[in-house]
Amino acid sequence: MINLPKLNYEEVLIQISNFLKKCLENSKAKGYVIGISGGIDSVTTAYAACKALGNEKLFALIMPEKGLTPEEDLNDAINVCNTLNLKYEVIEINEIKRSFLNSVKIEADYKTIGNLSPRIRMTLLYYYANSMNYLVLGTGDKSEILIGYFTKYGDGGVDVLPLADLYKTQVREFASFLGVPQKIINKKSSPRLWPEHEAEKEIGISYDILDKILYSLVDLELSPKVIAEKLNIEIDTIIKIKERILNAEHKRRGPIMLQLGLKSVETGYRLPVQF
Numbered sequence: 001m002i003n004l005p006k007l008n009y010e011e012v013l014i015q016i017s018n019f020l021k022k023c024l025e026n027s028k029a030k031g032y033v034i035g036i037s038g039g040i041d042s043v044t045t046a047y048a049a050c051k052a053l054g055n056e057k058l059f060a061l062i063m064p065e066k067g068l069t070p071e072e073d074l075n076d077a078i079n080v081c082n083t084l085n086l087k088y089e090v091i092e093i094n095e096i097k098r099s100f101l102n103s104v105k106i107e108a109d110y111k112t113i114g115n116l117s118p119r120i121r122m123t124l125l126y127y128y129a130n131s132m133n134y135l136v137l138g139t140g141d142k143s144e145i146l147i148g149y150f151t152k153y154g155d156g157g158v159d160v161l162p163l164a165d166l167y168k169t170q171v172r173e174f175a176s177f178l179g180v181p182q183k184i185i186n187k188k189s190s191p192r193l194w195p196e197h198e199a200e201k202e203i204g205i206s207y208d209i210l211d212k213i214l215y216s217l218v219d220l221e222l223s224p225k226v227i228a229e230k231l232n233i234e235i236d237t238i239i240k241i242k243e244r245i246l247n248a249e250h251k252r253r254g255p256i257m258l259q260l261g262l263k264s265v266e267t268g269y270r271l272p273v274q275f
Contacts, residue, residue: 001230001231002212002215002216002220002222002227002230002231003212004167004169004170004211004212004215007166007170007173007174009173009174009177009178010177012166012174013048013051013052013177013178016048016049016052016162017051017052017053019160019162020032020049020052020053020137020160020162021052021053023135023159023160024053024057024135027135027159028133029133029134029135030057030132030133030134031053031056031057031058031059031132031134031135032049032053032057032058032059032129032134032135032136032137032160033058033059033060033061033125033128033129033132033134033135033136033137034046034049034058034059034060034061034125034136034137034139035060035061035062035063035121035124035125035139035155036060036061036062036077036080036081036088037062037063037069037073037077037192038062038072038073038074038075038076038077038080038184038187039073039184039187039189039190040168040171040172040175040180040184040185040187040189041139041140041141041144041163041171041189042077042139043076043077043080043175043180043184044139044163044171044174044175044178044180045137045138045139045162045163046058046060046080046081046084046086047080047084047175047178047179047180048162048163048174048178049137049162050084050086051178055084055085055086055087058084058086058087058137059086059087059088059128059132059134060077060081060086060087060088060089061088061089061091061121061124061125061128062074062077062078062081062088062089062090062091063090063091063092063093063120063121063124064077064090064092064093065092065093065094065097065117065192066092066094067094068117068192068193068194068195068197069192070192073192074090076181076183076184076187078090079181080181080184091124093117093120093121093124096120097116097117097120100116100120101113101116110194111193111194114191114193114194114197115151115154115193117154117192117193118150118151118154118155118191118193119151119153119154119157121154121155122136122153122154122155122157122158125158126157129159135159135160136157136158136159136160137158137159137160137162138155138156138158138159138160138161138162138164139155139158139161139163140155140156140158140161140163140164141163141164141166141167141168141170141171142163142164142165142166142167142168142170142214143167143168143169143207143210143211143214144168144199145161145164145252146214146218146244146245146248147203147210147214147241147244147245147248148244148245148247148248148251148252149199149202149203150251151191152250152251155191156251167207167211167214167215168189168207168210168211169207169208169211170211172185188200189207205237205241209231209233210241212231213227213231213233213237213238213241214241214245216230216231217238217241217242217245218245224238224239224242
């Protein structure tokens with residue numbers, strides 16, 4: 001059997017605090033704008049950021065889509081902002097999305113239309129961030145980043161990702177440590193991009209099993225055959241997850257740049273992140 005390591009979440013919070021403070025210092029930004037959906041990742045990020053920085057350096061946007069965002073999620077997001085004493089605004093995105101779709105001359109499938117929603121939210125976050133000299137605080141976790149379960153230049157379009165090295169099951173443990181309400185910790189993950197949209201159903205596997213597979217592939221560097229034996233699951237499942245990691249590489253990188261000389265921007269002249 002393979003299990004994820006137990007983390008010291010006090011130490012995790014210290015590292016996140018140092019990370020968020022240093023990012024502000026290096027960028028000369030005044031604070032962070034965060035989109036809060038009422039789901040586990042965004043709420044945990046908000047709680048951690050408040051403990052790290054205090055609420056005065058955070059501004060929240062709640063961006064529901066009527067007909068897709070459950071009333072429960074909207075209420076949970078507002079309650080979180082009130083609990084943390086965050087300044088926030090609620091912006092319903094339906095009219096923006098409708099205007100966009102009325103302006104384009106090409107029809108698209110439901111997934112393309114669904115992915116428009118997080119891209120609208122990204123644009124709103126950057127509009128506020130630019131106007132306030134803030135950074136956009138991302139909320140993605142390691143599980144979803146690895147398999148590419150996010151919208152490129154949507155919820156993936158952010159400045160910093162403090163939860164990026166925590167698997168989803170670890171995020172839930174961290175949330176409990178931070179005092180996130182149990183109803184949010186237990187809530188099923190969903191991007192809410194189309195009706196009855198649930199993350200585990202779309203991914204095709206529970207986060208508990210997914211995280212063990214990802215941990216085995218990425219951190220332990222075990223072969224699919226060994227992982228299948230240790231977890232007692234079909235090797236095809238492991239191979240499919242590995243393929244998802246490889247296929248999602250373009251989503252984890254910036255634009256791929258052609259290199260003509262020795263000092264290209266991407267490889268020959270990349271400055272280290274300063275911490």
